[in-house]
Amino acid sequence: MLIRTATPADWPAIWSFLRQIVAAGETYAYDPELTEDAARAIWMLAAPGTTVVAVDQDGTVLGSAKMNPNRDGPGAHVASASYMVDPAHGGRGVGRALGEHSLAWARAQGYRAMQFNAVVETNTRAVALWRSLGFEIVGTVPEAFRHPTKGYVGLHVMYRQLPPLRD
Template structure:
């Protein structure tokens, strides 16, 4: 598996990952009715941020976007988001993307990385982030309307760099 910068030719496969994740409405706070155009505008990061893909040959296994969490006085903290193709889950793709994002932020001398809205019901993501050095610094109760579990908390997670 190789993690590399997103290329325009990757979008068709990235959209095939993003679309079902967004439509499921069980992990991301994106509008499940978001169009392909809207998704592309949200997912493809402008510099100094970056969007990457994890690939095996020509197949996109997962994708991530990394960048500055907040502008101005908050610009010393990075953020990132990750999506993995259903067939590639449980194979280390998410772990590799998280490690890539952390290293990306370290190279750019960010002080830390913050995730603003991790659904507490997304146990695999929460567990992964905890394993990679993040802590839950707070939870907004009932802030995420999960389609099966109802309203669940959204964690704010942080890792110092």
């Protein structure tokens, strides 16, 4: 598996699974009716953010991540990221590889920490993955996410400090 910067030519592959994941309404607080143009604007980031894809040896896009400052201004030293793995390629370590890549990217960019603002508490695979990569749940907003089958569930805020910046 190779992780590289996403190009406009990758968008159709990303959109094919992003659309499916968002429409399911189980793991992202995006409108399930999200249009392709709106999704592209959300996902395909310009600097200081970046979007990457994980590709198989044959060039198949397996998943994608977008990394960016969590906030502007005085909060810009904390990174954030979002990840989507094509369900057809789940269970192959794509999410872990993208998570590790995003942490390395954040360190290389000089971020002091990474924060996820909205990890759906019923997304137990993601919560376990982020915990295994050193993130902790620093708070949960009760009933902040309307899951299509489980009703109102919490959104975790997850955080991981990165090595301090070198002077």
